[in-house]
Amino acid sequence: LNNSTYDIVIIGGGFCGSMLAVHLLRRNPNLSVALVDKSPLPGRGVAYGTKHACHLLNVPSNGMSAFPDQPDHFLRWARVNYEPFAQPSDFLPRAVYGRYIASLLETAAKNSPNFHWIQGEVSSVTPEPSRIPPRIASQVNVQLADGTTLLAQTLVLAVGNFPPANIKVPGLSDRCARYASYPWSPAALKDIPQNGSVLLIGSGLTSVDVAIALHSDGFAGHIHMLSRRGLLPQPHGPKHAWPQFWNERSPRTIRGLLRLVRAELRAAADANYDWRSVVDALRPVTQQIWQSLPHDEQKRFLRHLRPYWEANRHRMASHIGEAISALFRDGKATLYAGRITQYRELSDCAEISFRERRTHTERVLRVDRVINCAGPETDYRRMDAPLIKSVLAQRLARPDALFLGLDVDANGALIDSNGEPSPSLYAIGPARKGLLWETTAVPELREQASQLAAHITRWLSSVSEEDNTEAATNTQPRRPSESLHMAME
Numbered sequence: 001l002n003n004s005t006y007d008i009v010i011i012g013g014g015f016c017g018s019m020l021a022v023h024l025l026r027r028n029p030n031l032s033v034a035l036v037d038k039s040p041l042p043g044r045g046v047a048y049g050t051k052h053a054c055h056l057l058n059v060p061s062n063g064m065s066a067f068p069d070q071p072d073h074f075l076r077w078a079r080v081n082y083e084p085f086a087q088p089s090d091f092l093p094r095a096v097y098g099r100y101i102a103s104l105l106e107t108a109a110k111n112s113p114n115f116h117w118i119q120g121e122v123s124s125v126t127p128e129p130s131r132i133p134p135r136i137a138s139q140v141n142v143q144l145a146d147g148t149t150l151l152a153q154t155l156v157l158a159v160g161n162f163p164p165a166n167i168k169v170p171g172l173s174d175r176c177a178r179y180a181s182y183p184w185s186p187a188a189l190k191d192i193p194q195n196g197s198v199l200l201i202g203s204g205l206t207s208v209d210v211a212i213a214l215h216s217d218g219f220a221g222h223i224h225m226l227s228r229r230g231l232l233p234q235p236h237g238p239k240h241a242w243p244q245f246w247n248e249r250s251p252r253t254i255r256g257l258l259r260l261v262r263a264e265l266r267a268a269a270d271a272n273y274d275w276r277s278v279v280d281a282l283r284p285v286t287q288q289i290w291q292s293l294p295h296d297e298q299k300r301f302l303r304h305l306r307p308y309w310e311a312n313r314h315r316m317a318s319h320i321g322e323a324i325s326a327l328f329r330d331g332k333a334t335l336y337a338g339r340i341t342q343y344r345e346l347s348d349c350a351e352i353s354f355r356e357r358r359t360h361t362e363r364v365l366r367v368d369r370v371i372n373c374a375g376p377e378t379d380y381r382r383m384d385a386p387l388i389k390s391v392l393a394q395r396l397a398r399p400d401a402l403f404l405g406l407d408v409d410a411n412g413a414l415i416d417s418n419g420e421p422s423p424s425l426y427a428i429g430p431a432r433k434g435l436l437w438e439t440t441a442v443p444e445l446r447e448q449a450s451q452l453a454a455h456i457t458r459w460l461s462s463v464s465e466e467d468n469t470e471a472a473t474n475t476q477p478r479r480p481s482e483s484l485h486m487a488m489e
């Protein structure tokens with residue numbers, strides 16, 4: 001594959017990268033597409049690569065179709081390939097969903113001779129003057145860590161979420177033996193005494209995932225969860241659609257929006273509707289609301305409301321909610337609100353001091369393992385990944401103004417350090433958070449994959465039409481496609 005040229009190289013073969021490839025190949029099976037991922041299996045990414053059967057989707061199966069125009073596609077697939085009696089409201093295992101995405105890619109790839117799944121880590125990308133055809137401004141040289149080079153006319157970053165931000169606490173570093181900085185690493189849960197104790201830093205969905213995994217691995221000790229506000233995600237509940245109440249004339253301040261939502265919550269309670277219906281009514285317009293807010297109001301939201309929004313909007317499957325409640329009820333887990341002030345490793349434990357939010361008193365926990373379950377780092381300036389360093393160093397992209405991701409235009413094109421959108425470099429998924437805020441779950445990401453595929457195929461065909469008329473000569477043949485190597489299971 002070394003030095004092959006592709007119409008499109010996609011970096012990241014999780015949900016976004018895989019579904020982008022599926023849409024591209026469905027539109028034009030002859031496109032040459034390389035999908036590159038560090039891991040051996042397509043479609044999994046962090047979310048669906050879990051080995052724990054107890055890790056369930058946090059969206060019911062009727063909300064998890066990979067195709068925006070076929071809402072029951074996943075449910076139908078699951079009934080054939082997993083559980084014949086699966087119901088629309090069921091929360092199915094995440095590993096099953098990974099198989100679903102891989103199977104869609106496998107089907108699309110079958111009739112696409114120029115599709116390649118490549119396992120490897122992309123370490124840098126460098127635009128270079130094009131050799132084929134001469135009209136295109138530049139091609140992108142894609143370097144893999146193993147020395148392989150690919151050439152791309154169009155490049156898409158589908159790299160998903162990054163590990164949690166480093167926690168800046170005196171005494172704490174990646175070198176501390178009892179500290180796991182990456183909650184998804186298998187080592188994070190290894191060698192913890194069965195009746196020992198664990199501190200999870202953060203109390204969102206990642207902490208819930210880790211607590212559930214510990215429990216299913218037979219851990220019978222105590223789980224401490226500590227976050228600034230001590231808020232746990234809410235479980236899903238009864239679903240009754242509440243009418244959409246936000247419109248373009250609604251307030252453009254956080255205070256005004258909060259007032260609006262509170263009034264709706266009161267009206268919903270009076271009408272015997274669950275509060276979740278009100279939050280869910282905001283979901284289809286969340287991106288519009290975000291974009292209607294001035295920069296300072298977006299900042300205000302991040303400062304004051306973000307944790308409350310996250311806990312109420314990103315919910316856990318009801319079974320998971322029950323399992324977590326049982327841990328607290330049975331005295332096997334404790335939740336704290338506070339700020340860590342110091343970390344120390346003693347000979348037989350880690351000692352964490354924190355200042356409790358409510359009482360302002362200093363408290364100390366001694367545990368066998370501390371796991372960083374804070375949300376993913378979103379500030380690209382702080383990321384260690386060589387690929388990201390390479391993109392920023394060459395000023396091919398810049399962080400968005402709120403450091404939630406990368407600056408992109410409405411199509412997802414990367415905006416460079418001069419403020420120019422790139423014609424050939426794109427980002428999809430969580431990297432678009434600054435522009436969209438809500439770009440986390442399948443219901444938003446499937447739209448992005450479909451729209452970006454349409455945009456790229458249009459762009460590539462307009463470029464090739466121009467080149468056919470202007471530069472019939474001086475083209476260098478592409479390498480013949482090589483056999484398709486895909487590891488689907």
Ligand SMILES: Cc1cc2nc3c(=O)[nH]c(=O)nc-3n(C[C@H](O)[C@H](O)[C@H](O)COP(=O)(O)OP(=O)(O)OC[C@H]3O[C@@H](n4cnc5c(N)ncnc54)[C@H](O)[C@@H]3O)c2cc1C
Pocket residue numbers: 011012013014015016017036037038039044045046047048056057058059094120121122123158159160161209385387428429430440441442443445
């Ligand atoms: C634990 C967890 C559970 C979730 N559960 C749900 C759910 O139930 N329902 C829902 O709708 N959403 C859920 N989500 C949201 C989830 O983020 C999206 O559904 C989706 O998986 C994001 O897809 P992605 O392609 O952007 O990222 P990912 O799926 O994480 O894929 C990114 C891929 O990029 C690869 N990569 C990164 N850098 C490089 C590089 N330099 N070179 C090569 N490869 C690279 C990684 O190996 C990875 O495979 C969950 C998220 C998490 C973290």
